[in-house]
Amino acid sequence: GGGYMERVPEGVRRVDGNDSAADESGGEEEPLAPHRVDDCREKFFCQKVLHQASAPPAQFGPDAINEEIWRSLELMADNFKSRNGDGQDRFRANRFRKASQTVKNLAAEVTRHNWREKLLSLRQKPPAGQGSVWDAIESWVLTGHWTRLEGQQDDPTLAAVNALMEVWGIGPTTARELVAAGAASVADLVGRESYQGVRLSEEVKKGVRYFSDMKLKIPRDEVGRIRDLVCGLAQQEFGPNVIVEAVGSYRRGKPQSHDVDLLITQREGSSPDSHGLVPKLLQRLRDSGIEVVDLKHPQSETVSGTEVYLGLLRPPPGVGDSSVMRRFDIRAYPIRNYPYALLHMTGSDQFNRSMRLFAKKKGIKLSDNGMRARISDDRRQQNEMPNMTEAKCERDIFDFLKLDYVVRGTRA
Structure with a gap:
């Protein structure tokens, strides 16, 4: 659908601070001129957090639809991950899960009247065949139904696959094999070496044994x-x-x-x-x-x-x-990589993705092991490149990228 489109300064290509599926899956695009990225840095989540305080859903009014949207998008992501049908479902799952996190972290109240403006960052054209988060939300606002969830809520096979995938070591393929063999829950696997001919790996057996412990915060x-x-x-x-x-x-x-x-x-x-x-x-x-x-x-x-x-x-x-x-x-x-590792491991995931995307727009590969000129998709070859700066602390990384420093407690 149409709707309000944010105005971009003349001469500056549109830059979105929310990761696209192409960014997540390794798709390349030409880096922008550094000053153009700097001009648009406020659009990136890793800078937006400086100007907004997170508000829990309880503080929103009765017309707020924030929670309905992010929970539904999260469920769609789970279903894509469980289905894993055509090779593109992993990217669909990433796309919908990131959109869910964006809405969940949003401080502004979203309603049926202002959603186009408040969720503008989600209006991205997806890769061919991957489906649009924006279209899914628009369809729900107009019809009251999440089309992608129709029939899935009561699908016992999908529910069983999702339940088994919560076990450490069980991915989509193993979960579907177990469900096809008759397993419906974690309880069916307790104390077993295999289930109806499906062998359980040592990782899975540990995941089953300590399942309840690992669910606790x-x-x-x-x-x-x-x-x-x-x-x-x-x-x-x-x-x-x-x-x-x-x-x-x-x-x-x-x-x-x-x-x-x-x-x-x-x-x-x-x-x-x-x-x-x-x-x-x-x-x-x-x-x-x-x-x-x-x-x-x-x-x-x-x-x-x-x-x-x-x-x-x-x-x-x-x-x-x-x-x-x-x-x-x-x-x-190693101590030489410690500031980069500290930044990466502190998170949040959304903050890290946004900061890496900002660096990527400048032609820089930012990772937990350093900051290097982006020259290759080969991880080993990329890591052999010298660091662009010898950071002594996290702030040095922000300064090199010309980003305002964000204290760790506000990285969402």
Whole structure:
């Protein structure tokens, strides 16, 4: 449909601060002249947050449709992810999920009368065959029906696939195989090595075993105590130059977290830099009597020097709730990449996507391992490029990109 279109200054190509599917899927476009991107920076979410405070739905009036829209878009994203039919569904899921987050984080009240103006950033032409978020919303406003959800709400197969995909290690393909074999819920998989001929991987068996624990959110003070525990053991193992930071939603000041995300590095002059930090730290935890379950063994990247570990940890008495296992991730980076890793791991996802898109418009590849001239889609070749600036802190990255600094608590 038509509607209000935001005016763009003459001579400046339209720049939208919300990621398009092409940006997410690696599609390339010519970078704009840096001054043109700078002129439009206020359109990007990573700068909009400086000028708006998040308002919970309860503060909106009775005519607000914010929650109805973002919840419906989120459900559509889940259904696209579960269906995974034609290879494009992953991109459809990304598109609708990002749109859902945009509406959810919107401070302005959206109504049936002003939605075209308030949700203008969602009015993007999708890649061929991927479907339009804007059209889906417009159809609902006009008819009262979410066409894409018609018949799906009561589809037991889709409901079962969605339920099984909440288990760690189960993706769309495995979920559909299990449902085809007769599984309808997580309870059907408890204590099994396989289900009706469908073998359960070690990852899936752990996901089933600890399913209830992983669904629980972790209170902020418990995340802090787990961080302090790990930091103390890391200093015993590596000395006082080790840095352990709790990141993610905890660093953004949220009262609860889904997991404990820890970022580790060592100050310059320490040895080792990052290689080998994670396995030694995990062994120190186990030697201290702390129960740790591996979901993904430590993996290293040779070029970037990064180590990644995903697991579960049972907090000792006095640290947290010892009756449950907590999701627990560790990422170790060389000190030279630490500011970039800190920015990336603090989030939020929408903030990161917006900031990376802003950099991309300038021909820059911003990642958790640095900031480099965008020359290739090959990740290894790209990471071998020298950093464009040696950032000492997060603010240096904002300054280089000519973005106003955003304190971590307002990154949504």
